[in-house]
Amino acid sequence: MNKRILVVDDENLVTWSLEKALSKAGYSVDIAATGEEARQKFETFSPNVVLLDVRLPDVSGLNLLQEFKAQDKDVIIIMITAYADVDSAVQTLRDGAEDYVGKPFDLENIKHTVHKALEKKYLKQQVDYFKNEIRRKYTYDNLIGNSLAMIKVFKMIKICAETDAKIVLILGESGTGKELAANSIHFHSARSEAPFIEINCSAIPENLLENELFGHERGAYTDAGSRHRGIFESAEGGTVFLDEIGDMPLAMQPKILKVIENKKFRRLGGRNNIESDVRIIAASNQDLLGLVNEKKFRGDLFFRLNVMNIPLPPLRERKEDITALVNYFIGRLNEEYGWAVKGISERALNCLMNYNWPGNVRELRNAVERAMMLEQGNTLSAENFNHSATSFVRKDDKGFQDETQQGVVRSGNGKIVLPSEGIALKDVEKDLIRQALERYRGNQTKAAKCLKMTRDTLRYRMKKYDFQLQEWKM
């Protein structure tokens, strides 16, 4: 940590001892005995920290403090005061000093104060950085699309964000951008400074879900050690994102309905109601109304959730978005990996246009990323997409016309057709497993369900074909 510290004091013994102690602690140290000298050094040495005596021969330390803060709002100023004068010390804090130390001082104490101040600054910078990153990631600009269908989606997101809609339901197939849309709503609303907390209802065992959502009191059940605040409490003022709500256990559903209606809940084992001001965004890739009809989802909850409904259309119904999405992903991934891919060839784009994209935007992003890995510096060609899980480019160099004409597996009427030139069954199996994993982002349970095999069988085959699970995680 090569930080620069400027020590400003007119007592030689003070500057001498501080310079020695702080240099020994690994800092670069410079000293100044007067206000004038301090101004010069502030310019040339550009310190991260200034240890500043309140009383200087030519200028008041308080004035200097204000000057320095005006020049560099990030500089850390720690005042040195000879008098145990609390009033002036408090005044310096109000004027932007980080801390103060009294004379005579203890060198260890000063080192500790400097270290603490630098650490606090560093943490604040980290937090600001991540806040910005999150904002950057979830602006409207990152939801790409200029199709009519997507413009409708943007409008709905804007309305939900600006009107502080308390309940929003986002429906759409896997990979259509539900999570992105939920984040967009949160980060464009007055709630953006408060937390956005996501919970995937299908990933948490039924017996733990209630605890996760509402928390518990100490001793509420056998392993309940100390009090635990649940998601509804931690997200106060912000947003709770209930992802995959279609998988929420039936027993939990009335409890969610109750929070929505009463805006109150209780921790498990708790006696007091806790007021709750959160926006609930629920998302599902299932046909919720169908689930209601099958009695797998409560009708009352569905109708309560279904007030502001944002349907995200599958990519195959808005293929006009593909060009913009591909260019956007090329830009983002170039930036992320330091690649210099210039664009995509007409033919490759045609291939992408003619594919059906069952995994929607996520699948497109993965295909572009894989193609870019192969290319890295030029224009993406159709061949670059050949290695993709969606190997939709045929070796006969014509580009894929229509999956029902040339695909390896054709399922127009649910029938699989053997191509005239024959086919390696092993490759078909491998490709389908790859696609299933891709669609469910490496979730083996779901991939296995979709392939109508057990998870163990899937695992066995994955091993056989040497699949690395990491590949599908995004």
Ligand SMILES: Nc1ncnc2c1ncn2[C@@H]1O[C@H](COP(=O)(O)OP(=O)(O)OP(=O)(O)O)[C@@H](O)[C@H]1O
């Ligand atoms: N309109 C879009 N513009 C840019 N990127 C998008 C868009 N839609 C989706 N993506 C990207 O596609 C990927 C999948 O999106 P997201 O996770 O939001 O989908 P999802 O609908 O929540 O999927 P799932 O149902 O599987 O959870 C992410 O990398 C996301 O950034």
Ligand SMILES: [Mg+2]
């Ligand atoms: Mg999602």
